[in-house]
Amino acid sequence: MIYLDNAATSFPKPPALAETMKDFLDTEAVNPGRSGFDLSLRAGLRIDELRQNLASYFNHPDNDPNRVVFTANATDALNLAIQGVCHAGDHVVSTVLEHNSVLRPLFELQKMGITHDLAPCDERGFVHPASIEKLLRPETRLVIMTHASNVLGTIQPVQRIGEICRAKGILFLIDTAQTAGVIPVDMKATHADLLAFTGHKGLMGPTGTGGLLVGNKVEVRPIRWGGTGVRSAVRGHLEEYPYRLEAGTLNTVGLAGLGAGLEWARNHDAFNTETQLTNRLLEGLDDLPSIGILGLEKGEKDINLAGRLSVISLLIDGMDPAKAGMFLDADWDIAVRTGLLCAPLVHEAMGTLQGGTIRISPGPFNTPQHIDQLLEALATF
Numbered sequence: 001m002i003y004l005d006n007a008a009t010s011f012p013k014p015p016a017l018a019e020t021m022k023d024f025l026d027t028e029a030v031n032p033g034r035s036g037f038d039l040s041l042r043a044g045l046r047i048d049e050l051r052q053n054l055a056s057y058f059n060h061p062d063n064d065p066n067r068v069v070f071t072a073n074a075t076d077a078l079n080l081a082i083q084g085v086c087h088a089g090d091h092v093v094s095t096v097l098e099h100n101s102v103l104r105p106l107f108e109l110q111k112m113g114i115t116h117d118l119a120p121c122d123e124r125g126f127v128h129p130a131s132i133e134k135l136l137r138p139e140t141r142l143v144i145m146t147h148a149s150n151v152l153g154t155i156q157p158v159q160r161i162g163e164i165c166r167a168k169g170i171l172f173l174i175d176t177a178q179t180a181g182v183i184p185v186d187m188k189a190t191h192a193d194l195l196a197f198t199g200h201k202g203l204m205g206p207t208g209t210g211g212l213l214v215g216n217k218v219e220v221r222p223i224r225w226g227g228t229g230v231r232s233a234v235r236g237h238l239e240e241y242p243y244r245l246e247a248g249t250l251n252t253v254g255l256a257g258l259g260a261g262l263e264w265a266r267n268h269d270a271f272n273t274e275t276q277l278t279n280r281l282l283e284g285l286d287d288l289p290s291i292g293i294l295g296l297e298k299g300e301k302d303i304n305l306a307g308r309l310s311v312i313s314l315l316i317d318g319m320d321p322a323k324a325g326m327f328l329d330a331d332w333d334i335a336v337r338t339g340l341l342c343a344p345l346v347h348e349a350m351g352t353l354q355g356g357t358i359r360i361s362p363g364p365f366n367t368p369q370h371i372d373q374l375l376e377a378l379a380t381f
């Protein structure tokens with residue numbers, strides 16, 4: 001099988017991932033830090049070390065590992081951040097590029113008197129800082145922005161938007177689901193107060209892992225309460241991080257895997273590998289006039305300059321994307337994602353709300369031969 005759906009989740013994973021998880025399960029998978037015996041302390045240290053590595057990887061403004069909070073995925077982290085900082089009467093600004101993991105919480109919060117506005121994107125798939133700035137109001141509490149679109153691959157000007165928010169004292173939350181592990185994600189440089197990440201995409205970890213980094217100037221209200229393993233006699237949930245936002249036993253086996261994934265991502269330039277594959281794909285598509293690319297023009301080959309990840313949405317003249325996906329799977333054993341990609345407003349902006357698109361997202365383990373096979377298959381449509 002040729003897997004070209006890495007924007008959904010990276011596959012395959014680096015071999016070290018399964019080895020580390022198996023080893024952890026076999027030798028160390030007790031409840032971390034919950035008990036005083038040696039193995040529990042060792043498991044706790046492993047989790048602490050991962051917090052430290054993530055704080056440094058994302059350049060947490062205070063390099064504070066305790067403010068790296070583990071969650072089940074990016075959706076969980078985004079929910080925690082959004083619900084944890086907004087109150088009735090607050091206003092939120094976000095964009096039409098967002099994934100449903102941002103849009104749906106925002107629509108849900110409307111019922112509690114938290115309003116929002118969404119900035120548009122241009123036809124190439126970029127949100128302009130000025131269009132965010134225009135929507136800010138005195139009661140705007142939070143700006144939420146995806147670092148890169150999961151439909152168009154366009155990398156957004158988060159640094160400039162962060163500067164605007166910081167100057168106005170508005171909290172800035174970045175959704176790095178598509179970028180973490182692929183391009184640098186720097187909390188300090190982007191003036192992000194909150195950063196949500198997922199473990200199972202570019203960070204090459206297993207599903208069920210992710211987290212929220214919380215800057216030291218912001219307090220996030222817990223949205224769940226429970227056991228923390230320390231100071232159990234205290235009636236209320238603990239105030240200090242990371243306990244404040246974590247309740248119950250962590251996904252330690254997954255986090256052991258995430259540690260291995262992070263290590264791999266730090267030592268490999270996935271962006272470079274994937275960019276070369278994408279350039280090859282774009283060049284090949286030049287010979288297939290019945291296929292169009294959404295967002296950045298097909299002719300725009302310098303994808304570094306244009307600022308995009310290797311996430312490409314295609315349309316084939318006269319063919320339903322779902323049907324194309326079925327042919328690619330059944331006849332060519334090529335796995336791609338088709339339809340609406342959990343970001344309905346991008347499809348609305350691009351005029352593809354009906355059938356969606358065909359999304360190709362190569363990963364670090366794809367080869368030029370995989371792209372050639374895909375081009376050969378697409379040429380038959």
Ligand SMILES: Cc1ncc(COP(=O)(O)O)c(C=O)c1O
Nearest residue numbers: 073074075099101146150177198
């Ligand atoms: C931009 C973006 N945000 C959030 C998410 C949600 O990630 P997760 O599935 O880890 O919750 C995704 C997943 O596709 C995404 O692409």
